[in-house]
Amino acid sequence: MSEAPNASPALLDMRDVSKAFGAVEVLRSVSLQVKRGEVVTVIGPSGSGKTTLLRCVNFLESYDSGSIRIDGKEVGFRETATRQRRSERDLAAMRAETGMVFQSFNLFPHLTAAGNIMLGLTKVRGKKEAEARSIAEHWLGRVGLAHKADSLPAELSGGQQQRVGIARAVAMEPKILLLDEITSALDPELVGEVLAVVRSLADDGMTMLMVTHEMAFARDASSRIVFMADGEVSAVGPPKEILAAETSNERLRTFLARFRASHF
Amino acid sequence: MLGQIIYAVPFLAQGFAVTLWVSLLVVVLSLIAGVLLGVGLVYGPAPLRWAVRIFSDTIRGIPILVLMFFVYYGLPAIGLHLPSFWAAVCALTLFKTAQVIEYLRGAVGSIPKGQSEAAMAIGLTFRQRLTYVIFPQAFRRFLPPWINGVTDAVKGSALVSLLGITDLMQAINQVIGRTYEAMPLYILGALIYFAVNYALSLASRRLERRFSFIRE
Numbered sequence: 373m374s375e376a377p378n379a380s381p382a383l384l385d386m387r388d389v390s391k392a393f394g395a396v397e398v399l400r401s402v403s404l405q406v407k408r409g410e411v412v413t414v415i416g417p418s419g420s421g422k423t424t425l426l427r428c429v430n431f432l433e434s435y436d437s438g439s440i441r442i443d444g445k446e447v448g449f450r451e452t453a454t455r456q457r458r459s460e461r462d463l464a465a466m467r468a469e470t471g472m473v474f475q476s477f478n479l480f481p482h483l484t485a486a487g488n489i490m491l492g493l494t495k496v497r498g499k500k501e502a503e504a505r506s507i508a509e510h511w512l513g514r515v516g517l518a519h520k521a522d523s524l525p526a527e528l529s530g531g532q533q534q535r536v537g538i539a540r541a542v543a544m545e546p547k548i549l550l551l552d553e554i555t556s557a558l559d560p561e562l563v564g565e566v567l568a569v570v571r572s573l574a575d576d577g578m579t580m581l582m583v584t585h586e587m588a589f590a591r592d593a594s595s596r597i598v599f600m601a602d603g604e605v606s607a608v609g610p611p612k613e614i615l616a617a618e619t620s621n622e623r624l625r626t627f628l629a630r631f632r633a634s635h636f
Numbered sequence: 637m638l639g640q641i642i643y644a645v646p647f648l649a650q651g652f653a654v655t656l657w658v659s660l661l662v663v664v665l666s667l668i669a670g671v672l673l674g675v676g677l678v679y680g681p682a683p684l685r686w687a688v689r690i691f692s693d694t695i696r697g698i699p700i701l702v703l704m705f706f707v708y709y710g711l712p713a714i715g716l717h718l719p720s721f722w723a724a725v726c727a728l729t730l731f732k733t734a735q736v737i738e739y740l741r742g743a744v745g746s747i748p749k750g751q752s753e754a755a756m757a758i759g760l761t762f763r764q765r766l767t768y769v770i771f772p773q774a775f776r777r778f779l780p781p782w783i784n785g786v787t788d789a790v791k792g793s794a795l796v797s798l799l800g801i802t803d804l805m806q807a808i809n810q811v812i813g814r815t816y817e818a819m820p821l822y823i824l825g826a827l828i829y830f831a832v833n834y835a836l837s838l839a840s841r842r843l844e845r846r847f848s849f850i851r852e
Contacts, residue, residue, distance in 0.1 A: 432753055460762050468759025478754035482772045491768055492758035544758055 383408045383579055389438035398424045400603040409577045413590040416600035422583040426550050430470040468496050471541030475553040477533045479525040485536045486521040489543045511539035515569050531562030538569055551582035591615055599624050644811040651807025658793045662728045663786050670736020678744050695734035703727045724796035735785050743778035776847040783840035787833040
């Protein structure tokens with residue numbers, strides 16, 4: 373099979389993706405396209421499959437059926453009739469094209485801030501130590517942590533750790549950045565500094581798919597919002613449309629009402 | 637008494653060399669086998685995991701002495717004749733390997749899943765994830781029980797004397813056989829074993845401090 377790049381205008385093209393954990397269907401025929409430079413936010417009640425959706429995009433989770441393509445290339449499976457899982461080496465190469473930022477930061481505790489960023493640059497991208505270091509310093513500067521290059525994660529605040537997490541992901545120059553509830557584990561006063569970084573990346577044209585509970589941020593930063601419920605895409609549209617109080621989608625209306633009640 | 641000790645030293649030195657050689661072989665071979673099988677136990681496909689689990693549980697459930705006699709006296713029945721030295725090393729290595737498997741499983745298992753996922757997400761392969769992310773963090777947890785196991789291996793090597801191998805223990809017994817003075821010789825032997833193991837645990841403590849960069 374040929375692997376034509378740009379076969380679809382969407383950078384990320386998910387079609388009919390389904391996944392079950394045992395008897396529980398977490399994703400039901402989910403289709404979603406993200407164009408280059410777009411910021412797409414996924415919202416929805418917990419257990420609606422948002423995080424699983426995100427984790428399928430870089431194949432941290434496998435999916436049972438459907439296809440996920442990035443830049444025209446199928447993510448987890450060989451493009452043969454038998455749907456064979458890609459080799460470890462192939463998967464690693466695919467994952468290097470997507471960046472991911474985690475809710476719990478997941479910085480490598482034995483490496484400095486710069487070391488965290490340099491690991492992928494040297495071992496995956498094959499860059500020389502000095503070049504990797506200067507790229508790491510550039511990105512640490514971008515997230516406002518130039519002075520923390522040699523600090524260990526344990527010496528950083530949560531907000532600082534998450535900014536290093538973002539720098540680690542974007543330094544690899546991924547085609548798409550996946551953000552999985554990246555402010556949920558932060559103290560409220562630290563959320564702003566992290567969202568500011570995400571905002572500046574969006575302004576630079578980084579393609580992003582994010583799961584968040586920060587509705588105000590979703591409204592201001594997203595090109596489109598996807599509302600998921602029970603493993604399905606229940607609504608997709610521009611923020612104004614999705615977050616409108618008088619939406620006709622009942623599940624969305626309930627979700628938003630509950631959300632407003634708990635967040636004033 | 638001093639005279640007996642001076643008389644004994646050359647015999648004991650030879651025996652001590654054998655003890656160190658057996659210990660070294662057992663420690664190195666079991667480290668290699670145990671780490672490989674331990675990785676198989678944690679990350680391998682189900683059949684491999686079961687096989688390693690059964691191996692580890694079985695071996696750890698058998699006294700080392702039984703294992704040693706089994707390898708030396710039992711295996712010839714199926715045509716496997718090992719010289720006493722290698723039979724002893726083989727039995728001790730099997731036993732130690734089962735322990736190393738468990739140390740590795742515990743150490744690697746203590747690393748949060750998010751570490752592997754973060755390493756995957758930047759595109760590291762399985763081997764790179766182990767080398768650069770998992771093992772450096774697991775090392776600190778692996779070290780204390782493993783050093784403990786090394787001292788056990790040194791002490792346990794005394795069992796090889798029961799297959800007639802002239803290690804430190806056997807050398808002591810031979811000297812006693814000639815001099816009929818058990819007490820000073822056993823004290824000397826105990827001091828030698830103690831000196832080796834005390835040195836090991838001091839080294840371990842220094843190493844642990846060096847690798848204490850990870851917050852609990």
